[in-house]
Amino acid sequence: MEDVAIKVENLFASYRKNTVLSDVNLAVESGSLTGIVGPNGAGKSTLLKSMLNLHPSLTGSVAFFGQPFKKMKKKIGYVPQRGSVDWDFPTDALDVVTMGLYGHIGWLKRPSRFHKEKAYQALEKMGMKDYAKRQISQLSGGQQQRVFLARALVQDAELYFMDEPLAGVDAATEHAIMTTLKELKTLGKTVMVVHHDLQTVAEYFDHVLLLNQTVIEHGPTNQTFTKDNISRTYGGNMRWMREEDHDVVPSIKQ
């Protein structure tokens, strides 16, 4: 394998007494765009959080370009699940995007015109410039997700972790987000995305990580994302339709 961007070894994680992840081992290629796929409760969110020190792992090690998380913090962008924050918080879209820059601004300083400009450009890139001053609760789900994406973009990170950025968004937002993710990849960034729609996996991601408590299979999508591996991940009760043409079916969800 080429440059390893993320290396996880023997990772275990639990909520109180429930072991959610056991013995996770993986190495993610630098510059790859990986879809993390698995049933509800498989531990996908927990895996992202454990890698980012947001959830204490029991044992195991995580390294980014050979360095521990603490040293690489500033190079990592995280897009949590949309439901993880309070959208009634008194703030507007531009302000939320500016938060992505707080790590660069430093103590006792306020965001400058320059930072606001950068945030504004990221909003513009996500097609949200007309909503910069809109209170965040007045945005649709898709628009909120674009704001989160814009916030990740301003962080100008090397590694991105995104938790279901395409869940519950409209088709236009899905398209805008995928375009952005592919651009990040072109720029050489490493991106891991929790994804819930099996039908678009092959179209969107060059690598796939099949997860259910532990890594079921991980590798290039065309070799890994097979019917067999998928049913091993989901157990028997997977709903899998249009198995042959899954990569040409456009996905329009709501």
Next chain:
Amino acid sequence: MPYTGWIILTASLVGLSCGLIGVFLILRRMAMMADAISHTVLLGIVIAFIITREVSGTPMLIGAVLAGLLTTFLVQWLHSLNIEQHASMGIVFTTLFAVGVILISTSVGNAHLDVQHALMGEITFIPWNTMSLPVIGDVPKATALLALAFVIVLSFIVAFYKEWKITSFDPALAASLGIPVVFLHYVFMSLVSITTVASFDSVGAIMVVAMLITPAASAYLWTDKLSIMLVLSSSFGVISAIAGYYTAVWLNTSISGSMAFATGLVFLVSFVFSPKHGLIAKYVKPAL
């Protein structure tokens, strides 16, 4: 300054500090923590009294901060042991408060420290208990303490404004950006304790809780901007303090009680008339 002036200034300082701190209590969904801390600081005050044998500014502030930190720590600890957050608060604050009450009745035995006083405060007597400050001259002790608390609270909020904002809105992002979320949580709880203990002596625990929660909850209904919410909340605190005082004089009733009642009125008015979330706006505005 005349007697009335001191009382109004003192109560306004309570309104200002509590209004500012309350905004973050509401936004962090920690309103219950105000109740917890307002009770447990009693323990801090009692212990400070046992050690120094006086009820005075600095030892009391330190005692309160320690009690506040202890509360925060114990709540986090119980929560990590699989006990629900609000239950943890309930367990911790009733226990520490009880210890405080027991200490008062057994080892303190001083007229200055009784439970009644701690709960209701005694703002009426404040102007007579003065200290001498350079330049300014004679100032009521409680007022000086509140002014100090206000300066501390205001400078922390201004200095770490963006950190308070991000850790309240999205602690996970804050942590991933390298902002010390847990440390700031303890700093914040210390500010809650300082505000509470400084306000305690003048207005009592019940009024502190009213002043911490209600003006901020009202301000939340009027604006979508954090900075404006802070300004509104502290203004509501001051308005309630002044209106409460004059109501109390007019009806010849408890000053603290009237002030707490005034915060309730401010909330009621906000709840009905706020342009964004108010009852009337909901009927008048066409559905989107």
